[in-house]
Amino acid sequence: TSALTNQTSCNSFTLNGQTYNQSGTFTQTLTNANGCDSIITLNLSIIHSNAYEQFLHLCKGNQVVVNNHIYTDAGIYIDTLVNAAGCDSIITTHIEVEKSQDGGYFIANAFTPNNDGLNDCFGITYWKDVEELQFLICNRWGEVVFSTTQIWDCWNGNYKGVYAEQGTYYYYIKARFTCGQKIYKGDITLIR
Numbered sequence: 001t002s003a004l005t006n007q008t009s010c011n012s013f014t015l016n017g018q019t020y021n022q023s024g025t026f027t028q029t030l031t032n033a034n035g036c037d038s039i040i041t042l043n044l045s046i047i048h049s050n051a052y053e054q055f056l057h058l059c060k061g062n063q064v065v066v067n068n069h070i071y072t073d074a075g076i077y078i079d080t081l082v083n084a085a086g087c088d089s090i091i092t093t094h095i096e097v098e099k100s101q102d103g104g105y106f107i108a109n110a111f112t113p114n115n116d117g118l119n120d121c122f123g124i125t126y127w128k129d130v131e132e133l134q135f136l137i138c139n140r141w142g143e144v145v146f147s148t149t150q151i152w153d154c155w156n157g158n159y160k161g162v163y164a165e166q167g168t169y170y171y172y173i174k175a176r177f178t179c180g181q182k183i184y185k186g187d188i189t190l191i192r
Contacts, residue, residue, distance in 0.1 A: 001038045008045045010087035020044055050089040058097045059179030066093050073097065098129070098179045107171075110189040113157025122188055123154030124173065132176040137169050137188070145169065157190055166192040 007013055012021045016028055026042045056064055063072045067079040074097040083089040111122040123135070130151050137146040137155050145164055146155040157164050173184040 001036070002041070003038065004041045004043070006043045008047065008085075010047055010085070011049055013042075013044055013046065015040070015042055020046070022046055047083075047085040047087050049087050050083050051092070052089065053092045053094070055094045056096070057178070058095055060098055064093070064095065066091060071095055107173075107184060107186065108188070109186070110191055111157070112191045113163075114192065121154035121156050122171075122190075123152075124184075129178040130175050131178065134172075134174040136172045138172075139164070139169055140167065163192070164190060166190055 012019050016030065020026060023044055023046045026044060028040045030038045032038060058064060063070050067081050069079060071077055074095050077093045079091045081089045081091060107124055111119045113120045133149055133151050135148045136144055139145050145159040168187050168189055170187050175182055
């Protein structure tokens with residue numbers, strides 16, 4: 001006797017003790033108790049599981065949902081879902097959480113623009129994840145002596161092409177980060 005069977009399976013399929021891991025057409029010959037042969041033709045379609053890896057950056061206090069699981073903490077998470085063919089799919093999610101909303105930047109309170117290569121320019125020394133910037137410095141009369149939107153710019157102590165006089169100046173920095181916005185205000189002493 002002969003039999004034809006069409007099967008679809010995830011990853012592997014076992015028929016009469018024989019395991020198949022690839023799609024194809026396979027023939028098995030079996031002998032029954034009376035010594036008669038039976039031929040089985042198997043048309044097999046193997047659908048393999050999917051594996052996907054994603055890397056996410058979350059801002060402190062935010063969350064991500066994967067397969068109805070809510071993740072808020074840094075770590076590596078593995079979720080099993082079912083793909084369109086009904087087979088398991090593995091999603092590995094790597095989460096990094098930004099702990100600070102503003103990156104913990106350092107702003108000096110004095111600088112000496114005397115061209116000695118030390119502390120000659122005033123600005124923020126480390127700009128992590130800044131996407132947009134407004135940076136102004138004013139003198140004691142409220143006149144803007146320096147202005148930029150460029151992240152790495154700093155004030156060299158000059159105003160209108162000449163050395164600005166020694167004294168106290170006031171800065172205003174508005175920075176938009178990956179995880180929000182922050183405004184910095186304060187004063188800076190220019191020492192000649």
